[in-house]
Amino acid sequence: MRKLTTVLGLVLILALGLVATVVRPEPARAATGDNLVLVWNDETLEAIRKLPPAPTVAARALAIVHTAIYDAWAAYDPLAVGTRLGAGLRQPEAERTPANKDKAVSFAAYTALMDLFPAPARQAVFTAKMQSLYGEAFASDTSARPR
Secondary structure (H helix, E strand, O other): OHHHHHHHHHHHHHHHHHHHHHOOOOOOOOOOOOOHHHHHHHHHHHHHHHOOOOHHHHHHHHHHHHHHHHHHHHOOOOOOOOOOOOOOOOOOHHHOOHHHHHHHHHHHHHHHHHHHOOOHHHHHHHHHHHHHHHOHHHHHOOOOOOO
C-alpha cells in the first residue's frame, strides 16, 4: 500500500510539473504604438547620454522623472495613490479621460526634465518634443494641470 501511495504521489507531481511547463502564461508586453512613458523615458536617457553625469546622478534623474510621471498618472486613476500627496491630486471623474491623463504625464515629465537639465540645448529638445505632441500652444494649456 505504501508503494502505491508513493507511486501515485510521484505520478501526480510529474503530471503537475508537465502541466505547469506547458501552460505558461504569456509575459507582459507593451501595448502597440508609442507609450508616453516610453517616449519621455527615451528623452531622459538621451539627455543622460548627452550630459554623461555620474551613475548616481543618472539614476536620480530617472527616478525623479518616473516619480513625476507616476504621480501625474495616479491623479487620473480611481485607485492609485500619489507618492507625496496621496489622493490629494485626484481629478474629478469627469476629467479622468485618456487625453487628460496623457497630457498630465507629458507635462510632469517635461517639467521634471526642464528642472533636471537646465542647459538651453536640452531644454530646446524637451520643448520641441512637447510641441510635437501638443502643438505650439502647449505652454498656455492648463487643462491637465492639477487645481
